[in-house]
Ligand code: NZQ
């Protein structure tokens with residue numbers, strides 16, 4: 001196992017009716033900016049619950065954060081913070097709203113050009129405004145991590161940043177607010193969480209039995225409950241388990257002390273920057289192809305994955321690996337997520353664009369060995385067509 005630091009300061013308030021507890025989490029004298037997305041939080045009554053919990057506080061609202069949140073929109077919120085003397089931010093939504101809020105929290109205290117926060121992947125962030133979240137879509141674990149991904153439409157760039165200053169102070173996870181999710185978003189959330197686990201697990205053995213065991217349990221839970229959530233939309237226990245699984249998938253716990261990959265994510269971000277494909281769907285395209293392409297360096301973990309996650313134990317090494325890759329693809333497809341690049345209108349010229357963008361963004365040494373180059377990414381994408 002590698003040396004590691006593990007610290008996660010986010011206070012989780014999990015369960016039915018927990019939005020009411022916001023009153024004890026948001027400082028009594030705060031002037032709060034409530035940040036939300038395109039209107040689902042209004043339609044579903046989540047914002048009404050938030051307003052009720054914060055009755056008596058001074059609240060200003062900022063709606064309109066897009067899926068794959070835009071830099072320009074986030075800057076409008078930063079402007080509002082200055083104008084309205086805001087002291088606390090509350091994100092109400094999915095990963096996009098929480099990611100945008102992290103960026104807004106950091107940009108509000110940053111003196112330079114805010115785009116530098118993304119180009120330095122967070123290195124220039126020396127502080128951030130305090131913020132909390134009310135999660136409405138289990139997927140990204142943004143509710144309990146310090147990462148954020150922002151899209152600059154003008155520059156055609158979707159870049160991640162991380163900063164220890166950007167953990168939410170608290171996050172409310174009420175599984176009941178996820179009942180209103182359309183099937184497409186339920187499936188996206190399950191697939192995204194699945195690939196988060198894979199990025200931290202499917203590398204090479206690091207004698208990390210506990211991390212591997214947690215990761216395998218989380219993967220099996222998603223395989224079991226993802227399709228059930230689509231079949232039985234209002235089952236509390238299914239939603240509660242999925243919600244907590246997605247958070248644990250990327251809150252630092254299973255990634256501590258182990259090598260990490262993230263190549264599927266970095267290649268996937270360029271697909272989204274190209275044509276706004278849903279984040280999870282880009283991963284479902286890249287991952288099966290990347291597993292096949294990287295079967296050499298990932299051999300031992302692919303065999304462990306086949307046995308412990310899919311119960312594939314017979315056949316030659318290559319046959320078991322083939323079966324595990326097909327099972328992974330079949331899992332995504334069974335939830336209605338297509339796994340071929342052609343399903344998302346990316347032609348050969350699109351691959352050229354993605355490869356050039358990876359080079360432009362310095363994504364030239366990806367994967368757990370830093371050995372996946374843009375040329376390798378081209379081969380992976382061509383095989384995904
Ligand atoms: O915008 P509104 O109207 O709120 O609707 C949203 C949006 O259209 C809707 N929605 C959310 N909760 C709902 C709901 N609809 C009905 N009922 C509810 N309870 O769902 C749509 C998608 O929301 P979004 O927040 O975009 O989805 P998700 O949570 O999947 O977030 C995706 C973003 O997170 C980034 C992705 O790149 C992408 O930009 N990621 C962030 C990570 C992190 N911070 O650690 C890691 C991930 O790998 C990922 O990159």
Ligand code: ZN
Pocket residue numbers: 140192193195196265279
């Ligand atoms: Zn993701």
